[in-house]
Amino acid sequence: MVDTLQPTTEHAHGDDHGHDEHHGASGLLNWLTTTDHKIIGMNYTVTSVVMMLLGGAMAMLIRAQLTVPDGGLVSLAKYNELFTMHGSIMIYLFAGPFAFGGLANYMVPIQIGAPDMAFPRLNALSYWLYLTGSVTMLLGFFTSGGAANFGWVGYAPLSNAVNAPGAGADLWIGALILTGFSAIFTGVNLVATIFYLRAPGMTMFRMPIFTWNMLVTGILILLAFPVLTAGLVMLYCDRHFGTHIYDANGGGSPVLWQHIFWFWGHPEVYILALPFFGMVTEIIPVFSKKPLFGYKGMVFATITIAALSTGVWAHHMFTTGVVLLPFFSFMTYLISIPTGMKFFNWIGSMWGGQVQYTSAMLFAIGFLLTFLIGGITGILLASPPLDFFTHDTYFVVAHFHSVVIALVIGAMAGIFYWYPKMTGRFLNERLGKLQFWLLTLGGLLFVMPGYLVGLRGMPRRMAVYIIDPTWQNLNIWSSIGGFLMGISMLVFAANALKTLKAPKTAGPNPWDGHTLEWFTTSPPPHHNFYSLPNIKSERPTWDYFHPDAPALTHDDHDPSHVPGAVKADAQ
Amino acid sequence: MNDHANTTDSAIAPASTRRPSRKGLGWIALAIAPIVLSGCQIPGFGINEGVTESSHKVYKLWQGFMVTGLIVGGFTFLLIVYAAIRYRRRNNEIPRQTQYNTLVEVLYTVIPTIIVAGLFYFTIVVENPEVAVIKNPPAKVKVVAFQWGWRFSYPENPKVNIVGQTTENPELIMPVGETIQVDLSSLDVVHGFYIKEFSFSQYAQPGVVNKFDFKVDKVGEFQTQCTQMCGLYHSLMYFKVKTIPASDYHQCLTSSNSGDEFVACANKTTPALYHRNTATQGATVHHG
Ligand code: HEM
Ligand SMILES: [Cu+2]
Ligand SMILES: [Cu+2]
Numbered sequence: 032m033v034d035t036l037q038p039t040t041e042h043a044h045g046d047d048h049g050h051d052e053h054h055g056a057s058g059l060l061n062w063l064t065t066t067d068h069k070i071i072g073m074n075y076t077v078t079s080v081v082m083m084l085l086g087g088a089m090a091m092l093i094r095a096q097l098t099v100p101d102g103g104l105v106s107l108a109k110y111n112e113l114f115t116m117h118g119s120i121m122i123y124l125f126a127g128p129f130a131f132g133g134l135a136n137y138m139v140p141i142q143i144g145a146p147d148m149a150f151p152r153l154n155a156l157s158y159w160l161y162l163t164g165s166v167t168m169l170l171g172f173f174t175s176g177g178a179a180n181f182g183w184v185g186y187a188p189l190s191n192a193v194n195a196p197g198a199g200a201d202l203w204i205g206a207l208i209l210t211g212f213s214a215i216f217t218g219v220n221l222v223a224t225i226f227y228l229r230a231p232g233m234t235m236f237r238m239p240i241f242t243w244n245m246l247v248t249g250i251l252i253l254l255a256f257p258v259l260t261a262g263l264v265m266l267y268c269d270r271h272f273g274t275h276i277y278d279a280n281g282g283g284s285p286v287l288w289q290h291i292f293w294f295w296g297h298p299e300v301y302i303l304a305l306p307f308f309g310m311v312t313e314i315i316p317v318f319s320k321k322p323l324f325g326y327k328g329m330v331f332a333t334i335t336i337a338a339l340s341t342g343v344w345a346h347h348m349f350t351t352g353v354v355l356l357p358f359f360s361f362m363t364y365l366i367s368i369p370t371g372m373k374f375f376n377w378i379g380s381m382w383g384g385q386v387q388y389t390s391a392m393l394f395a396i397g398f399l400l401t402f403l404i405g406g407i408t409g410i411l412l413a414s415p416p417l418d419f420f421t422h423d424t425y426f427v428v429a430h431f432h433s434v435v436i437a438l439v440i441g442a443m444a445g446i447f448y449w450y451p452k453m454t455g456r457f458l459n460e461r462l463g464k465l466q467f468w469l470l471t472l473g474g475l476l477f478v479m480p481g482y483l484v485g486l487r488g489m490p491r492r493m494a495v496y497i498i499d500p501t502w503q504n505l506n507i508w509s510s511i512g513g514f515l516m517g518i519s520m521l522v523f524a525a526n527a528l529k530t531l532k533a534p535k536t537a538g539p540n541p542w543d544g545h546t547l548e549w550f551t552t553s554p555p556p557h558h559n560f561y562s563l564p565n566i567k568s569e570r571p572t573w574d575y576f577h578p579d580a581p582a583l584t585h586d587d588h589d590p591s592h593v594p595g596a597v598k599a600d601a602q
Numbered sequence: 603m604n605d606h607a608n609t610t611d612s613a614i615a616p617a618s619t620r621r622p623s624r625k626g627l628g629w630i631a632l633a634i635a636p637i638v639l640s641g642c643q644i645p646g647f648g649i650n651e652g653v654t655e656s657s658h659k660v661y662k663l664w665q666g667f668m669v670t671g672l673i674v675g676g677f678t679f680l681l682i683v684y685a686a687i688r689y690r691r692r693n694n695e696i697p698r699q700t701q702y703n704t705l706v707e708v709l710y711t712v713i714p715t716i717i718v719a720g721l722f723y724f725t726i727v728v729e730n731p732e733v734a735v736i737k738n739p740p741a742k743v744k745v746v747a748f749q750w751g752w753r754f755s756y757p758e759n760p761k762v763n764i765v766g767q768t769t770e771n772p773e774l775i776m777p778v779g780e781t782i783q784v785d786l787s788s789l790d791v792v793h794g795f796y797i798k799e800f801s802f803s804q805y806a807q808p809g810v811v812n813k814f815d816f817k818v819d820k821v822g823e824f825q826t827q828c829t830q831m832c833g834l835y836h837s838l839m840y841f842k843v844k845t846i847p848a849s850d851y852h853q854c855l856t857s858s859n860s861g862d863e864f865v866a867c868a869n870k871t872t873p874a875l876y877h878r879n880t881a882t883q884g885a886t887v888h889h890g
Contacts, residue, residue, distance in 0.1 A: 108834060182831045188790065189831065189832065320691075321697055325701070325702060328711075351805050351810070352805065352812035357726060360722065361722055364719075368714050372711060377682070378678075381686060382685050383698055385695070388690065400679065400682060403679060408671075415729050415733075416728045417660070423829035486647075487648070490827065492831040494836075498838075577696060582701040584701055
């Protein structure tokens with residue numbers, strides 16, 4: 032049954048990326064010079080979670096400031112820095128790097144039975160660029176002018192040398208260029224790894240859905256990030272080398288920045304979302320003891336999303352008055368179809384299953400519910416007449432936080448699911464459930480008043496709202512929700528720290544998993560596998576342990592089916 | 603964990619598991635069409651009808667979208683919660699490994715497509731007249747945003763310029779019952795021109811002049827402010843919209859020698875039809 036492969040498959044990746052590193056003494060030097068995708072993945076995961084905690088701490092300050100109409104906690108200037116850095120850290124330094132640098136880096140090679148990423152050294156470079164970029168951005172706080180203060184979107188001409196003269200702005204631009212290259216290299220690596228390093232038998236349509244999502248994410252990164260990087264270089268030239276690319280007075284066009292930014296920015300929304308879709312799509316079937324419902328349809332939906340995502344950017348620009356409203360509205364509605372379909376894949380996977388409420392599964396269900404709210408309000412915003420009066424109000428802040436909070440909840444699902452694989456240890460389930468309720472209910476309490484206060488006219492990025500103190504009540508509720516989310520993160524930190532001393536009890540396959548990472552030890556050995564099972568479907572590990580319960584891959588309306596009994600002769 | 607003893611027969615029987623979703627989807631499709639078509643007797647879901655011709659239509663559109671959203675979202679929500687609870691783990695048996703069901707897959711592709719086609723159609727119906735501008739508007743105002751204030755000037759009388767910074771709260775006077783065309787631009791960075799009661803906003807941008815029409819149908823005073831991040835005093839960049847009867851508007855405009863005079867005249871002619879709060883508290887409009 033088991034095809035025994037050599038633990039290391041030299042021929043699979045022609046370069047000599049330091050095999051001796053693991054035979055030498057382990058230590059700081061070893062860690063600094065490693066090219067092992069697992070260690071790099073861990074570095075990414077830990078760094079990005081630290082970034083999330085930092086960005087979250089800033090969110091706590093923002094929410095504290097907004098509990099009273101006249102602020103008082105921080106100055107107008109500091110407030111602008113705070114929300115700019117909160118948004119920038121969360122988007123550029125947490126959500127993306129966590130997903131494609133952290134968990135994907137760790138899991139994708141293992142899921143396809145590969146010994147490492149296709150370009151291990153490039154992978155190490157990605158991480159160090161990311162770390163350098165992150166530090167660069169944060170250094171802005173220590174400059175005399177303070178950190179960047181023009182919003183995470185850096186709209187021209189607010190981001191030019193006249194309006195944002197400080198070094199903080201330059202550090203922000205530099206940081207985005209560094210992390211941009213880091214993302215591009217990771218994208219190259221993911222695509223190359225998935226195309227070229229799959230184990231024998233791992234055909235494209237036997238790839239785990241998380242790997243599929245990461246392939247599509249990788250392609251989107253390659254489409255989108257170079258555009259942003261180029262746009263940032265031009266912004267830097269405007270600031271320092273006397274060009275007028277985004278300067279209306281010099282014959283340039285400020286709107287051009289918005290086009291470039293959102294041409295990256297909307298695919299980026301999917302670059303952030305697809306990995307988390309992938310994670311929960313792994314988790315739900317495993318904890319329902321069923322195959323993923325509509326696997327192939329979901330793959331096509333994901334590819335469709337990626338294709339359409341390059342044609343919707345100007346729905347962020349409906350109020351500029353210079354874009355073709357019906358076209359971008361139409362494209363946005365189109366993309367909502369494959370996105371919405373995924374809900375039914377998730378529901379269908381639970382349907383008729385044995386749903387087990389582990390923390391990972393609870394987080395996955397929490398992801399579905401919060402993402403649903405963000406998705407539905409997104410449909411409202413896709414209609415220009417409705418976007419006109421919600422744009423730049425707290426309605427939009429609530430909309431995208433419904434989505435990004437879903438991503439944080441999804442991240443937690445992924446962490447609880449893969450933590451035993453990455454460390455050999457379990458996270459505490461009770462603390463996990465406590466965190467789940469705090470995070471999900473806190474998240475709802477945070478976004479719901481935001482929708483309402485937005486409809487009542489409260490603009491975003493307001494350090495003070497003395498213009499209408501009647502907005503205060505809703506803001507207080509929202510802040511309480513935000514603080515609950517903050518507490519949930521402390522629970523998580525405590526949980527993670529507690530495991531450091533715990534014994535390694537996880538074993539290779541604690542969840543009765545489907546995919547190859549559950550076929551190897553926890554954590555996996557250098558180059559990942561001592562042996563591989565036969566790969567005959569997208570669930571090789573499941574097939575190995577449940578040879579009599581393969582997926583029923585065609586419609587089966589047999590009414591005489593006896594519950595519990597499974598057709599072994601399907602197909 | 604939750605090994606609740608449950609009757610496995612009903613739990614996994616395919617006949618009972620498939621029917622609800624098909625039926626539910628059908629109901630949704632049936633329910634949506636008439637509700638989207640008739641926007642009356644439905645709550646405002648956080649907004650009100652507004653005071654311009656377009657905003658009334660936007661209000662209906664909003665209601666239709668909210669109702670559709672609540673039905674679709676509510677249905678999906680219930681389905682998720684139902685599946686998670688109904689199929690919670692009962693024992694250690696391996697459930698039926700169903701992976702595909704062509705009919706269900708076709709339904710969850712086709713039905714959302716039909717729904718969004720409807721949403722797009724109604725969007726266009728409301729949007730086209732909202733963004734259309736007429737050739738010779740009876741009233742015109744040029745709005746220029748700058749860090750951190752507004753200038754309102756009226757081509758009908760070049761002597762009338764109303765300028766104010768931050769909390770000076772300059773007043774933008776508009777006629778009721780007659781179309782006014784706004785020419786919007788910015789001197790420096792991007793600002794946001796937003797009037798909640800008009801259910802409308804648009805960027806004020808350097809190098810771009812945006813034109814749009816309002817036909818206001820209520821006298822009133824509407825406190826608002828810049829909505830697009832524009833630097834240090836963004837949260838204090840106020841302005842106020844005041845709508846007065848068209849005859850008063852033209853009479854005041856032609857007889858005034860400055861912006862101040864125009865504002866004073868407009869304030870005098872306006873009867874106390876509406877409830878007025880202090881300048882910093884915003885104004886509430888009464889709807890008849
Ligand atoms: C504890 C959880 C969080 C809280 C309480 C929170 C709170 C806020 C608030 C109140 C604002 C609006 C600030 C303003 O407009 O004045 C904001 C902006 C923003 N947040 Fe969060 N947030 C949280 C988590 C996240 C996460 C997880 C992400 C992304 C992954 C995120 C991304 C952003 C972005 C992009 C902005 C816009 C920044 C800008 O306007 O330039 N937030 N956040
Ligand atoms: Cu402004
Ligand atoms: Cu502003």
